[in-house]
Amino acid sequence: MRNISRGATLFFAVLTGISFAQKVEVGYDKTADFLKYKTYQWAEPTMPVTRPLLYATVVSSIDGELNSKGFTRIDKNADLVLIPAGGIGFATVVTGGKPLSPTFTGPPPSVNATVWTGAEGGGELMPAVPDGTLVLEFVDRAANRIVWSGTVSQKLDIEEKNKSLDLAGKAAAKLAKQFPPKAKN
Numbered sequence: 245m246r247n248i249s250r251g252a253t254l255f256f257a258v259l260t261g262i263s264f265a266q267k268v269e270v271g272y273d274k275t276a277d278f279l280k281y282k283t284y285q286w287a288e289p290t291m292p293v294t295r296p297l298l299y300a301t302v303v304s305s306i307d308g309e310l311n312s313k314g315f316t317r318i319d320k321n322a323d324l325v326l327i328p329a330g331g332i333g334f335a336t337v338v339t340g341g342k343p344l345s346p347t348f349t350g351p352p353p354s355v356n357a358t359v360w361t362g363a364e365g366g367g368e369l370m371p372a373v374p375d376g377t378l379v380l381e382f383v384d385r386a387a388n389r390i391v392w393s394g395t396v397s398q399k400l401d402i403e404e405k406n407k408s409l410d411l412a413g414k415a416a417a418k419l420a421k422q423f424p425p426k427a428k429n
Contacts, residue, residue: 266415270394270422276384278391278424284315284382285322295332298412302328302378305413309420325385330378332400376400376412380419394419 272278286303293299306326307317375397382392398415400408 265399266418267397268394268415268419268422269396270392270419270425272392272425273389276391278427281323281384281424282314282316283318283322284310284324284326285318285320287325287327287383289328298332298376298409301409301413302330302416305416306380306420309417310423313424322385324391325383327381327383328378329380330376332376376408376415378412378416378419382423392423392425394422 289299310317376399377395377397379395380393381390383389384391396415396419398411400411402408
């Protein structure tokens with residue numbers, strides 16, 4: 245009945261390197277009539293929001309983008325229910341050197357389980373780089389089926405929280421710009 249590319253939720257590889265560009269992937273039900281949708285509501289989070297300012301920034305960015313396209317947010321019985329999911333993970337960046345297998349026993353180190361060395365010189369451990377990921381699903385409330393799903397990933401700045409909020413807001417807006425899908429002629 246539903247025809248969403250690669251399943252209900254899109255998964256993607258983590259971006260490599262230190263870059264601040266967003267990576268967006270979307271899928272949608274090609275049989276859905278997106279012209280009939282006029283209103284939307286946010287689903288209540290299933291778990292407590294641990295970063296309320298970040299959550300509010302993302303919701304506000306998506307609301308702004310959808311409102312600019314003529315969609316109206318209401319509290320209940322909307323055409324679409326938006327279900328957000330996501331979080332912040334940390335990646336460790338290592339430069340130079342060659343990897344060798346660890347020779348110690350016991351539990352792996354908490355940040356980096358690989359030892360770097362080699363003729364090119366030892367690897368230099370860079371700070372952990374936070375990577376924010378947002379998965380957003382649009383559910384047709386009446387049919388109770390997902391009609392659009394998108395994912396965005398954004399590298400954040402661990403030192404500057406305000407910059408990270410701005411980056412997260414821009415990433416969320418970039419994701420919302422992909423909705424609704426463009427009609428094919």
